[in-house]
Amino acid sequence: MKIQTGIMSGLLGAAGITHFIRPKPFDSIVPPRLGNPRFWTYASGVAEVGCSALLAVPATRRLGGMASAALMVGVFPANIYTVVKHWDEPRARAIAIARLPLQIPLVWMSVSAATED
Template identity: 75%
Template sequence: MTGLLGAAGIAHFLRPEPFDSIVPPRLGDPRFLTYASGAVELGCATLLALPPTRRLGGFAATALMVAVYPANICTVQKHWHRPRARAIALARLPLQVPLVWMSWSVANDRSEASR
């Protein structure tokens, strides 16, 4: 989780355009939200990397994984009329479940990754 969140957080800053495109329009300025979510991902990665804050990082990462789910739904809606893009977006929806589970497991110290 630490590596995944760290890499994703960095990607938000190095190549923000793909992330901007999946921000639901009703949430506001996509670039601001892309940078903000990238910063939160880096913060979660940092918390997870440090043993004294790992549990807090697990809870924070769980909340983040749940919070970004609407962007995945928005992506499906946005690409509904493009079969290939729709299929990719639909395939991403269930992938969020193991990310939530892994984050929650770290928060509750139930995974080897949290040790």
């Protein structure tokens, strides 16, 4: 297993579990038009834990990498929503904006895992 695959699996696993232990911060970044935020918090937590498990097993790593890349792209609108939501709060806005480019290496690590030999 490449180091970035292990990192990605660990990040997804930890983040996914955190969705269940401390759901409120995740609820707050769900765009209102999606409906019940807790549903989306738990659903994304399940998706993250599932992707983590798929990445950890060599036989499912390709699927896990592609699923992880899709998940990283899929949650990007929540990151944009967070920027808009905190636009009038300079510190929170700066943090939210700083998070946006972090999706690029996460997608890269996911795709890299999917193509791992």
